[in-house]
Every structure is written in C-alpha cells, then in structure tokens.
Amino acid sequence: MNLESLDPETPFEAQLGEETGPVVVVNTFVVPEGLMDAVIRNWEEDADFMKSQPGYISAQLHRGVAGSNLLMNVAVWESTQALARAFADPAFHTQVHQYPEGVRILPHVYRRIAVDGVCVA
Template sequence: MAKLQSLDPNTPKFAQFKEKTGPIVLANTFFVPKARAEAFLTLFRRQAAFMKAQPGCVSLQMHKGTADSQLLMNVAVWESTEALATAFGSPEFQRMAAEFPDDIVSYPHIFERIARGAGGSADRLPGLTCPPRRSEPVIYHCAQPGCCNGRRWNWISTDDV
C-alpha cells in the first residue's frame, strides 16, 4: 500500500475528514518511481472510475509534473468532506488503495476555495491566469463564467490517464 504522508503536520488528512464543509478540493500529490508510472496510472484509472460514480464527486483530474518529474497530482472536487470520507472509507476503495506498491508516496490534503480568478474581477488573485492554448488534443474545458473565453485546457483527465 502507498505510504500516506501529511503536507501539513498540524492537520493530518483524517482530522480534515472531521471538518464538515464543502465544496472541497482534494489535492493528492504522489511520488511515483518512473518504473511504476504505467502500473500506477492503470490502478488510478480503476480508482477514478469508482470515485466518479460516488455521490458527491464533482470532478477529478490527474496532472503530471513537468521536466521529467516523478510527481503526479490528483485534483478532485467534492461536494463535501462527508461525501469524500464516505467514498474513501468504502471497502471497495480500500481494497484498490491496498494494491498500490509500497514505494509510492501519497501527500493528500483537503482545501476550500478562498478566491477565484475570473477574468479581471475583484476577487482575482495576483498572477492567476488562464492557461495558454495548446495544439494537443482537448481534454478538459474550463467552465468558469468569463474565464478563458471558452478556451479548452489540456490537462490529463481520468478519461485519458
């Protein structure tokens, strides 16, 4: 089973499940040795299909670090911590999680949105911009009103990983 590590030692993941809030974003960064990347993504696809079918799952996407990085990051939006905790605690998900090799390290953390970038509105964070257009196949569409002018982002989605 993958090793779970906390990004914030003051706020372990399981303590975050006790916080009744939503919507939330689970950002889970994985260190995946290059030799295990394909096998990891195969297991992740199975987990993603299960999670997408669970009540309260809004979306999830897998991202890959640039410059030959061995990091992958799952970004999942859930309606609430309760929905995520229920899905995470299910026996089926736990069986799948146990299949990950011991040399995979997982750094999960739950976040709440505090601001959004919306094309120059007052709540925009400095430096937060829409991603540039690319020529690769379209995988994800930014649905924020006024953001990206309808352009599509090229993220790895659970349909493609």
C-alpha cells in the same frame, strides 16, 4: 503504498472530519522510477470508483514535466462528508493497497477562498 499527511499539523483524517463544502482534494503522488504507468492505471481504477460515489463532481490527473516523478490529482467534491464516505468505503481501501511498493501519496483537502480582484469563493 504510503499515505502521508502533507501538513503534519493537520492530518488527512482531521480534514475529513471538518464539515464543509464544496471542497477540492489535491493528492500528490511521488512515484519511484519505472512505476509511472502502473500508478496511472491504479489511479484510473480509483477514479472509476470515486466518480460513482455520491457527492463526486470531477477529477483531473496532472503529470510533472521534464522527467518529474510526480503526479497530482485534483478532485472536486460537494462536501467533506461525501469525500469521507467514499474514502471510508472498504471497497476503496482494497483498491488503494494495490499501488506499487514505494509510492508515496500525500492528500490534502482545500476549500476555495475569495481574494478581492483576483478570485471568488
């Protein structure tokens, strides 16, 4: 498993250090051929752990279409602090390292913004 920064200028660890909320973590998985089912099972285990953590709100896994090798998890948390605590838990890291070799994981934390006439924060 390879955890990478989607935005090299803003590493995931720095994002977790900014106190804000609620937040959405969008986690993109690049899955080598033949490993999709195993990665989905690993994600399910991670999701089971995360949904038991304080501050967790929801998660939804998405799969790319047309034979894509991408998965995308969209998870909502009450705050970056809650996400950071769950992410730092040693039990979580034990599970994360069970992803098959070659899987790339690119997490990024977002917060909602308002755009007049389109969406609210």
